[in-house]
Amino acid sequence: MLRLIGFPWFMSDKRDFMLYRQNSLEVLPTIPDCTVDMIFADPPYFLSNGGSTCQSGRRVSVHKGDWDQSCGVNENHSFNLAWLRECQRILKPEGTLFVSGTHHVIFSIGFAMQQLDMKILNEITWYKVNPPPNLACRYFTHSTESIIWAAPTPQSRHYFDYHAMKDENGGKQMQSIWSIQPPRKQEKRFGKHPTQKPLELLMRIVKAASRPGDLVLDPFSGSGTTGIACALLERRFMGIEMNPDYLTIARQRYLSLDEETLVEERAKSFRKPASLAARTLKAPPPREPGLFDGLRTPGLGEDDDRPGPPDHD
Numbered sequence: 001m002l003r004l005i006g007f008p009w010f011m012s013d014k015r016d017f018m019l020y021r022q023n024s025l026e027v028l029p030t031i032p033d034c035t036v037d038m039i040f041a042d043p044p045y046f047l048s049n050g051g052s053t054c055q056s057g058r059r060v061s062v063h064k065g066d067w068d069q070s071c072g073v074n075e076n077h078s079f080n081l082a083w084l085r086e087c088q089r090i091l092k093p094e095g096t097l098f099v100s101g102t103h104h105v106i107f108s109i110g111f112a113m114q115q116l117d118m119k120i121l122n123e124i125t126w127y128k129v130n131p132p133p134n135l136a137c138r139y140f141t142h143s144t145e146s147i148i149w150a151a152p153t154p155q156s157r158h159y160f161d162y163h164a165m166k167d168e169n170g171g172k173q174m175q176s177i178w179s180i181q182p183p184r185k186q187e188k189r190f191g192k193h194p195t196q197k198p199l200e201l202l203m204r205i206v207k208a209a210s211r212p213g214d215l216v217l218d219p220f221s222g223s224g225t226t227g228i229a230c231a232l233l234e235r236r237f238m239g240i241e242m243n244p245d246y247l248t249i250a251r252q253r254y255l256s257l258d259e260e261t262l263v264e265e266r267a268k269s270f271r272k273p274a275s276l277a278a279r280t281l282k283a284p285p286p287r288e289p290g291l292f293d294g295l296r297t298p299g300l301g302e303d304d305d306r307p308g309p310p311d312h313d
């Protein structure tokens with residue numbers, strides 16, 4: 001049995017979906033070295049600093065929460081270095097890490113990865129179809145986010161399901177520009193998270209860099225989008241989030257996944273030409289004893305709402 005700080009806030013009956021209500025900087029150091037197959041992190045972007053943006057045609061202030069306020073470049077960077085260092089330590093040698101961000105945070109993330117001697121594999125651009133207009137009319141309309149994909153060391157031999165990605169792209173190599181719509185209304189039916197990621201984005205990431213049965217971690221899990229993608233794709237999931245309202249949304253989203261939805265979504269994601277199906281549908285390797293083994297359940301635990309960066313007049 002592996003010892004983690006406290007008990008999870010929520011754990012599924014099958015012990016394959018866990019949520020921790022804690023600060024990532026406290027939980028990550030309790031996870032043993034080389035135990036996680038894939039990490040997706042959508043950290044604070046540090047952009048809630050009094051700016052404004054356009055939402056449904058109206059000017060609204062950009063304040064996603066105190067967690068998103070900047071503490072100054074140096075402190076923001078120290079924070080990024082601290083959690084990235086832990087992610088590097090807990091990733092298996094074949095494992096990889098995806099981090100999303102806008103210009104407010106992504107340069108610090110990239111620099112921290114270089115300082116930690118990680119291997120940057122790709123810089124993916126997520127083109128956010130139909131972005132909110134720029135009210136000041138003094139900037140190009142903000143319409144993209146970056147996602148840096150990295151392996152823990154320069155020697156890493158990372159896992160990548162090239163064929164699944166090619167298949168998803170109609171038989172052509174998947175490029176690093178992804179055109180994906182903001183989360184659908186349906187994805188927000190249990191409540192809104194101000195920076196919720198589209199499920200389609202996470203489905204692609206989880207599919208590309210992990211296998212069924214793998215352990216996927218999200219240290220800033222918010223409304224649990226990464227976990228939902230994992231449940232649909234049969235990966236084990238561990239999410240860390242400080243805000244109980246967001247944890248409640250994540251739990252609801254998970255509990256609403258009835259058998260019918262699971263079968264439907266899995267069938268969609270496994271629809272492949274026969275030759276590829278034979279290669280990628282073979283049984284996953286037996287899974288190693290994982291983080292969830294030996295833990296007990298403690299009783300129980302339409303629009304893109306991430307406004308673009310502030311329009312400074």
Ligand SMILES: C[S@@+](CC[C@H](N)C(=O)[O-])C[C@H]1O[C@@H](n2cnc3c(N)ncnc32)[C@H](O)[C@@H]1O
Nearest residue numbers: 023024042067195196197220222223225241242
């Ligand atoms: C950008 S949002 C993630 C949104 C998520 N990807 C989704 O689809 O809903 C970042 C989340 O990290 C949480 N957070 C911020 N600092 C944290 C920390 N130190 N430890 C754990 N969670 C944190 C915030 O409450 C927020 O929900």
